[in-house]
Amino acid sequence: MTASSRPEHPRLRRSAGDRRAQLVQIGLELLPTTPVQELTIDEVARRAGISRSLLFHYFATKREYYTAVTRAAADLLWEHLLPAPGTPAEQQVTGMLDRYVGWVETFRDSHLAFVRGAGGGDPWVSEVYEETRGKLVELTLTTLDLPDDALRRQLVLAWFAFAEDLVGQWVAEPTMSRPDLLALLRDVLDRLVAR
Amino acid sequence: MTASSRPEHPRLRRSAGDRRAQLVQIGLELLPTTPVQELTIDEVARRAGISRSLLFHYFATKREYYTAVTRAAADLLWEHLLPAPGTPAEQQVTGMLDRYVGWVETFRDSHLAFVRGAGGGDPWVSEVYEETRGKLVELTLTTLDLPDDALRRQLVLAWFAFAEDLVGQWVAEPTMSRPDLLALLRDVLDRLVAR
DNA sequence: TAGCTTGTTGAGCGTTGCTCAGCAAGCGGA
DNA sequence: TCCGCTTGCTGAGCAACGCTCAACAAGCTA
Structure with missing residues (x-):
């Protein structure tokens, strides 16, 4: 459990750059245990403490996301x-x-x-x-x-x-x-x- | 379109061995255009002219299927x-x-x-x-x-x-x-x- | 305070892997 | 010829997943 995975009680609003970086960072942390293509949006979003929808706001498709992680x-x-x-x-x-x-x-x-x-x-x-x-x-x-x-x-x-x-x-x-x-x-x- | 993909009008009943072989064969035919893991059960079943359920009768999981194809x-x-x-x-x-x-x-x-x-x-x-x-x-x-x-x-x-x-x-x-x-x-x- | 930008969400749709109860084709025995 | 058994086979349906969309709300500026 890193800081990035703790669900903050008050909803936290981040800058676009921060959020993107956080999501990619979570992907990197997951890489050792999961092949890139098998990362699930649900899991990443859960760890980031955000909704699935938000991830799609930053990465249009799942592929775009894991390409960024790669x-x-x-x-x-x-x-x-x-x-x-x-x-x-x-x-x-x-x-x-x-x-x-x-x-x-x-x-x-x-x-x-x-x-x-x-x-x-x-x-x-x-x-x-x-x-x-x-x-x-x-x-x-x-x-x-x-x-x-x-x-x-x-x-x-x-x-x-x-x-x-x-x-x-x-x-x-x-x-x-x-x-x-x-x-x-x-x-x-x-x-x-x-x- | 090969013979294996034509949906026969009267429901055709095959022996277990034949059916398995047919399904693996379809997987092999699909390999050139699709990475193994991305074969969909729907597509294979459609080509075989059978229901998805039947494929799961022969291969317990999708992974078991494409491992056989591999x-x-x-x-x-x-x-x-x-x-x-x-x-x-x-x-x-x-x-x-x-x-x-x-x-x-x-x-x-x-x-x-x-x-x-x-x-x-x-x-x-x-x-x-x-x-x-x-x-x-x-x-x-x-x-x-x-x-x-x-x-x-x-x-x-x-x-x-x-x-x-x-x-x-x-x-x-x-x-x-x-x-x-x-x-x-x-x-x-x-x-x-x-x- | 009003208004704008934009980070954020929840409801929901289509596809796909997988389950399960039950139908029906074909064979053997009476 | 009918019965009954085996077993190939189906359809409905669930859960998980990728993805969409309309709308809410945080925080800045005027």
Whole structure:
């Protein structure tokens, strides 16, 4: 129970921005336990202490709502992975990998739900996901100081799928040390793009 | 409109086995246009020319129904990929890869919906998917005459994710020749498991 | 205080997953 | 030929859900 879920006795009137932010925030809190598309308007509204109707005032459809939640989650991931300015180029990719593994460790189910559920039929959600993946590929190629040609883009994109899967397996059952995992991923990436 | 969707004038009574098979078949026909979980009982029943209630007689819940459909789809894929008996060991993996690409080319959206939608929150569906992937990994390792140790299993599993993603990209935008794609996938696999 | 903007609600509609009591098709036995 | 049993099958109907709409009311400004 967070503050956002307590039904205030006197009806509280919020600014549009606040309300939107609150609703998205509730969606984020629910993500770990519920696949995005299965969020129910009733549940979210109940937690926000508002009527269903109000949610539809801010998000025209349920899809519009959970797309906003998905985008918020993607933004959090992106900000978490971005190298701190001033990091030596050599450490940037390793650092990102490290933080990515940490992210998956921390959020496990909710991250897997995001990654996989992304492609799960819903074009709106998968668009957000692909957009983030695209940005990450671009960042990776830039950081590695490699030309951004079509083939390399494809390879790095597919390597992300490889990495997501391997990290997913590792989190479920850590059969090697964490540094080994990072080194393995880095090694595969280097060999892929070095050709 | 297939024969199965024509509403017969006199009420037709089928055996339990026939009816089940028909319903699963209708699900398979709908897969290309609809993500499994979004199949509606109404639509399926309408196409079968039966009442909704009857579908619930054969499948206790909607989930049970689309899990059966998913399993049928997985079985089709598995049978399609299996090397013909008598194929020289050397060609088996390449042949499977070739047929896999062909499969994705043919079914495009429905396959992607299956692969990705698999993890999409639904444990029942993703179980079917993981089971199939596991069988494929085992088959691959056996065919390549490699020991089936934990690390190699993980790598080949992750390589499948890599391959799925790359093939998905290639089908959407074929930027290289088909043989080049096959050679690339095979090359990456060989290097991964050779260590 | 009046009036305007806009955050907010409740009643209600259509669809969908699911239940249940009971009908009826086809077979076997007398 | 009729009876009776099994079992494939239906229709009415409930609850949950997404979504709409007319109207209320909080809080600002004149």
